[in-house]
Amino acid sequence: MSPDFSKATLRRAALASRQALPPAEVAHRSQQLCEQLFQHFPVAQWRWLHVFLPIVGKHEPDTWRVIHRIWAESLVVRLAAPVMQPDRRSLKHYELTPATPLHKNHWGIAEPEAAAATEVPAAAFDAVLVPLLAVDAAGHRVGYGGGYYDRFLAQCRPGTQFIGLSVLDEPLIDHIADMLPTDVPLTACITPGGVRRF
Template identity: 70%
Template sequence: MDNDTKATLRRAALAGRAALPAEEVERRSEALCEQLFQHFPVAQWRWLHLFLPLAKQNEPDTWRIIHRIWAEELAVRLAAPVVQPDGVSLKHHELTPGTPLAENRWGIPEPIPSATVEILPAQFDAVLVPLLAVDEAGHRVGYGGGFYDRFLAQCGPATLFIGLSILDDAPVARIGDVLPTDVPLHACLMAAAVWRF
């Protein structure tokens, strides 16, 4: 079907993720980490933005990527998002081994802004983007808040947008209700495949 709606795809993906056993989430998260390092020049980046996982939603465990970068002492620096009090926008703060974290209202860990440096969107070489589904043009389905589309629109023209999917479903042909404000991905990593758009 080439006109799946975001709502339909979101429901199916959430159900698919909920059905994954914890050990499968761990296996796929490790595979995603391997895909990123195999297919992208992580060590050449200056700044990488990544989301911190909401474990109860079976999101990809990005801590595997974070800890590998720290263990290998790569030069790339990391930043993670902080939802702002307006409830619709993000700011981005450096993530180091010593960064203090606090859970936001959704249970997502965030850097504590007063203890960290804010990084502007234009500084990022790459952004790892959470998603539930993606189509063949790189348009993604998220949770529906629009946080990432607003953020990605602020990034520089050379910034790579790389989706991470814990599901191995191939991209659908087309999301039927893409908005003009939706920002497409350049690639999507899955445990079993890498898709480029």
């Protein structure tokens, strides 16, 4: 186990580790994450699953593998993805179907076209797949630092599963030194090597 680290230190180290992965390795690890999700979580029983759409250039987990499997197996669970709002502080969430038109925002992240999709309230989700760079033993995560997901997760109903996805399979951090009271912990984290529950 690692000693205490600040978010900034962990963010730099994780970004460097992730960028060092060849694209083929990111794809392989993303497939492992998909298989672990379906093996260890009741995906077919959920009504709504929130998925982030990956920033390919940052070697994020390829959540399209999860999305396409759900569609291919015609599961009951419905999907929604986030759309950054003009205030650049908040997210809204829109249903994602095979017919949903997408566009890229100014960060290069694919988003549903809000005018052509149905908005889904945060309280609807049974589970949320959460992007992260690092996680500690209490389930606290390090993201990119904007706080978007913490504000979103705080709006979800009690009992919603917050499941982090990481293509990195590194030792768990003991404790992130500069957590805030507004930081919302995960309920689980999936890495290529397994599932950690908090």
